[in-house]
Amino acid sequence: MTETVEVVLPCLNEAEALPGVLRAMPDGYTALVVDNGSTDGTAEVARRCGARVVVERRRGYGAAVHTGLEQARGDLVAVLDADGSIHPSELLTLVRLVTGGADLAVGRRVAADRSVQPWHARAGNAVLSAMLRRRGVPVHDIASVRVGRRERLLALGVADRAFGYPVELLRRAADSGWRIEEVDVAYLPRAGGKSKVSGSVLGTVRAVRDLGTAVLRS
Numbered sequence: 001m002t003e004t005v006e007v008v009l010p011c012l013n014e015a016e017a018l019p020g021v022l023r024a025m026p027d028g029y030t031a032l033v034v035d036n037g038s039t040d041g042t043a044e045v046a047r048r049c050g051a052r053v054v055v056e057r058r059r060g061y062g063a064a065v066h067t068g069l070e071q072a073r074g075d076l077v078a079v080l081d082a083d084g085s086i087h088p089s090e091l092l093t094l095v096r097l098v099t100g101g102a103d104l105a106v107g108r109r110v111a112a113d114r115s116v117q118p119w120h121a122r123a124g125n126a127v128l129s130a131m132l133r134r135r136g137v138p139v140h141d142i143a144s145v146r147v148g149r150r151e152r153l154l155a156l157g158v159a160d161r162a163f164g165y166p167v168e169l170l171r172r173a174a175d176s177g178w179r180i181e182e183v184d185v186a187y188l189p190r191a192g193g194k195s196k197v198s199g200s201v202l203g204t205v206r207a208v209r210d211l212g213t214a215v216l217r218s
Contacts, residue, residue, distance in 0.1 A: 005029045005095055005147075007078045007088065008068030009051075010061055014082040015040040017191035021080075022049045024088045032072060033082070036064040062158070062165030069154055078147045084191030085109075085116075086145050093183055094147040103152065103178035106143035106170070107185035116189055128167065137174040139182050142166050 007029050011018065015038070022031055033046040033053045046053045056067040065079055076098065078091050086107065094105035111117045117125075129140050143166045156172040158165060173180055 003076045003095075003099060004074045005076045005078055005091070006072045006074040006150075007031050007080055007091065008065060008072060009033045009046075009080055009082040010036060010064035010068060011038060011042045011046070011082045012036045012059075012064075013038045013040045013042060015042045015045045017084040018042060018045050018082050019049050020191055021082055021084055021088060022046070022051055026089060026092055029078075029088070029091065030074075032068055034064040034068045034071075036060070058161065060162040060165075062161040062163070065165055066158070066161065069150055072150050075150055076147065077150045077153065078145070080145050085188050086185055087188065090145065090185040091147065093185075094145070097181045097183065098147050098149070101179065102181040104146060104148045104170075104173050104180045106139060106141070106147075106180065106182050107145040108139070108141040108182050109144065109187035110184045111187045112189075116187055132167065132170055132174075135171055135174065137170045138180055139170060141182070143170055145185060 005028065007025065009021065009031055011033055018033070025031055031051040033043070033051045035043040035046070035053060035055050037057060037059050043053050043055065054067060054071045056064045068079070069077060076095065078094065080086060080088060080091065086109070090107060094107060097105035109117070125141060128142055132139055146166070153169070156169060156176065158169045158172060160168045170180070
């Protein structure tokens with residue numbers, strides 16, 4: 001029997017990109033948009049496109065993702081950025097890995113060209129990924145797209161409610177002996193807006209600082 005997949009889309013001002021992302025969902029995949037304080041009508045756009053919407057007023061990527069996991073109705077849950085940088089069809093491979101026995105499937109972003117990901121974002125990601133591997137996490141990216149089982153993800157007890165959430169999740173999963181599988185996913189230009197993390201050198205530096213703390217936290 002084919003399992004239902006619910007796709008959590010944490011959103012902060014993604015009204016421009018969101019319709020295209022929702023239209024591209026694979027057949028049988030349902031979208032759960034978590035609006036995290038948008039001022040551009042993201043929630044209304046999502047509803048018009050037929051997505052289920054919940055609101056998380058506490059600002060922070062981790063807060064939005066955690067609320068999405070809590071509100072998801074199915075066992076198999078994917079988390080995907082809503083900016084169009086990763087096509088929803090990439091989820092098909094990650095889902096197959098989890099249904100095939102992996103505890104967590106994550107995507108390693110491979111940019112179509114160097115302009116897609118600024119140099120400072122590439123450098124920051126390389127530093128964080130190396131730190132994770134030293135902690136025994138077999139990844140080369142920080143899992144911006146991932147698939148796992150809802151109850152097991154919640155049971156990890158990830159506490160970070162900001163941008164450190166995926167890094168803490170990876171660390172906790174590895175510490176718990178999870179089978180983590182990483183596959184390449186195409187990394188595309190954003191469909192609209194500006195990255196909240198890697199849109200500037202200062203933003204990247206701050207993100208690496210916060211994410212590095214999440215890696216090292218015991």
